[in-house]
Amino acid sequence: MTGRVVVAEFAKMRRLRTLPVLAVMVVGVVAFSSLTFTAPGFxxxxxxxxxxxxxxxxxxxALAVALISPLLLAIVAGRQIDIEHQGNGWFLSQTSGVTAGGLCRAKFVATGSLVAGATLAQSALVAALGWAVGISVDFPTGQWLGHTASVLVINLVLLALHILLSARVPNQLVSLGVGVLGTFVALTGTGLPPWxxxxxxxxxYYGLAIPVDLTEVGVVDLDPxxxxxxxxxxxxGAVFLALTRLFDRQEAR
Incomplete structure (x- = not known):
C-alpha cells in the first residue's frame, strides 16, 4: 500500500457521499445526547x-453510539467496497500493481481517518453543548477522553470487519443485515453482565465502555x-492484516 493508493481512495469518496453519511452519524449522536437537556432538573x-x-x-x-454507529459504519464500509464490485475495480487495481488486500488496507486507512475524525467531533460537540447550556463544574477530562478513545477503537474495529465482509461477499445486503443485527447486539449489550x-x-464492547449509569438515586460511576x-x-487489527494478506495471496494465484 502506498500513499498514492490512499489518495485515490479519498478521491473515490467524493462520489460515494462518505462525508454526508458520517455527518449523519455525528448529528445523530449529538442530537440523541441533547435529549439529556430535557431531563427533569438537569x-x-x-x-x-x-x-x-x-x-x-x-x-x-454512551448509549447513542450503540444505537447509531453499527449500522452507519456498515453503510460507509459497504459503499467503499461496492464500487469495486460494480466497476471491476479489483481487476483494474491488480493490473496497476495493487492487490485486493492492499486495496482493502488503503480503504481502511482512508475511511478510518474520516471515521476517527467523526468520532472525535461528536464527542467534542456534546462537550461543547454542555458548556453552552452553562455547566460550570469541573470537566471530567479522564472519564470523557477514556470513553471517547474506547468508542474510537470499537468504531475502527467495526469498520475493518465490514470492509472484510463486504470484500468477501459482493451482495452488500449481507453487510447491511449484519449492521442491523449489530445494532441490536450493541443495544442489548448495554444491559448485559460484563462477562x-x-x-x-x-x-x-460499546456497553463495556460505558462509564456511567443513570439511576433513580442519581449518576453512578461504572468501571469501564x-x-x-x-x-x-x-x-x-491483527485479524484484519492477516485476512487482507490472505486476500493478497489468493489474488496472486
Whole structure:
C-alpha cells in the first residue's frame, strides 16, 4: 500500500457521499445526547457538583453510539467496497500493481481517518453543548477522553470487519443485515453482565465502555473495561492484516 493508493481512495469518496453519511452519524449522536437537556432538573443542576451534570450528560453519547454507529459504519464500509464490485475495480487495481488486500488496507486507512475524525467531533460537540447550556463544574477530562478513545477503537474495529465482509461477499445486503443485527447486539449489550458482553465482540464492547449509569438515586460511576477494548483493537487489527494478506495471496494465484 502506498500513499498514492490512499489518495485515490479519498478521491473515490467524493462520489460515494462518505462525508454526508458520517455527518449523519455525528448529528445523530449529538442530537440523541441533547435529549439529556430535557431531563427533569438537569438545567437546574448545571452548577451543582453533587448533581454531576457532566457525567449525566456523558450517559447520552454512551448509549447513542450503540444505537447509531453499527449500522452507519456498515453503510460507509459497504459503499467503499461496492464500487469495486460494480466497476471491476479489483481487476483494474491488480493490473496497476495493487492487490485486493492492499486495496482493502488503503480503504481502511482512508475511511478510518474520516471515521476517527467523526468520532472525535461528536464527542467534542456534546462537550461543547454542555458548556453552552452553562455547566460550570469541573470537566471530567479522564472519564470523557477514556470513553471517547474506547468508542474510537470499537468504531475502527467495526469498520475493518465490514470492509472484510463486504470484500468477501459482493451482495452488500449481507453487510447491511449484519449492521442491523449489530445494532441490536450493541443495544442489548448495554444491559448485559460484563462477562457476557465480552463474548459478543465487537458490538457489545460499546456497553463495556460505558462509564456511567443513570439511576433513580442519581449518576453512578461504572468501571469501564478499557483494557478489554484495547485487546479488541489489537486482535481486530491483527485479524484484519492477516485476512487482507490472505486476500493478497489468493489474488496472486
Amino acid at each position: 438545567l437546574d443542576a448545571v452548577d451543582d457538583p453533587d448533581a454531576r451534570p457532566w457525567q449525566w450528560l456523558l450517559g447520552g453519547p 457476557i458482553g465480552h463474548l459478543l465482540p465487537p458490538w457489545s 473495561h478499557h483494557p478489554s477494548v484495547i485487546v479488541l483493537g489489537v486482535v481486530g
